[in-house]
Each structure stands twice: as C-alpha cells, then as structure tokens.
Amino acid sequence: MSVRPAGGKWWRWKYRFGGKEKRLSLGVYPDVRLKSARTRRDAVRQQLSAGIDPGQARKAQKLAVAGADSFEAIAREWHAKFSSG
Numbered sequence: 001m002s003v004r005p006a007g008g009k010w011w012r013w014k015y016r017f018g019g020k021e022k023r024l025s026l027g028v029y030p031d032v033r034l035k036s037a038r039t040r041r042d043a044v045r046q047q048l049s050a051g052i053d054p055g056q057a058r059k060a061q062k063l064a065v066a067g068a069d070s071f072e073a074i075a076r077e078w079h080a081k082f083s084s085g
Helices: 034-049 054-067 071-082
Strands: 009-017 020-028
Touching (some): 020 054
Antiparallel strands (some): 009 020
C-alpha cells in the first residue's frame, strides 16, 4: 500500500521489466479491498511471466477503448471518407 502525505491510499505493485523498476496501481483503498488487490496482482504477475509488460498492456488497452472516440480517430475517419473527392 502506498500512502501519500495528503492522505490518499493506493494498492501498488512494484515489479521489474527489461531491467527497469516499475510500479502499477491496483486500485484505491478502501474502494478496492485487499482480496481484490491480490487477485489483480496475480493476474498482472501472469502477464509478466508471459513476457508482457503489464504497464504497457494497460496503456494499450486504455488507448484501444478511448481511441475509438478520440478526436484523432474521428478526424482520420472523416479524412479517409472525404479526401478522395
């Protein structure tokens, strides 16, 4: 658990990937209980053992979800539709 001076509490997991130390947030306490944080940690640990950087995988997943509605995605779609004319 990581506690900030302002009082915020997060479940964080420290790991190494590619020779670098990294941290991954597993949730905010008390919204995420210890059992849930441990379950999330185990899932992330499986990704790491498979050779996948959990932090990069999470960023890619967020981009895929939010990327469909981003300005860039809509602009590219519009440009592809109307650029031929």
